[in-house]
Amino acid sequence: MRILVPVDGTEASGRALAFAIDMAVEMEATLHVVHFTDRETDATETILDDAQAKLDAADIPDQPELTTITVAIWTADRVGKEILDLVETRDYDHVVMGHHEDGAIERAVFGSAAETVLRAEVVPVTIVP
Structure with missing residues (x-):
């Protein structure tokens, strides 16, 4: 099994990484x-x-x-599409993602990478709050 876990430095992505590590160990899976980011910084x-x-x-x-993958235009929807591209080109079997609550305005403007991946229904996805 091949597991993909995107991280963004939030607590939710940290919990998703911990979950994905446990999953990889338990299932003897490979983990990516x-x-x-739109540009590499100290962050x-x-x-x-940390990862x-x-x-x-x-x-x-x-x-x-x-x-690290650099995307020219960084929005949650764009990141979701990049994740889906990775799933397709690298043949991942599962995606584990963190999802943190955003306000209604942020969600309307930026969307959610997790929602984009989940709604595509191309790979099993575990969302870790």
Whole structure:
């Protein structure tokens, strides 16, 4: 099994990563952690360092992959579509994502990457609040 888990530095994505690590260990699956950004900053490095520390502490059978993908226009819907592109091109079997509550205005303007992936119905998705 191949599991994809996007991280964004929020508490919800941290919980999703912990869940995905447990899932990968239990199912002897491969794990790919990805961070999407419009430009790499110190925050990007912090997010990746935190994810790497969690991966290093886990006993995952296959070496997890950790990457950053830069997207020109960064919106939640765009990130959702990028995740779906990864699922298609890299043949992932499952996606684990965090989802944090946004206000109604934020949701109307930006949408949700998790909703975009979930509604596509192309791969099983676990949403971790």
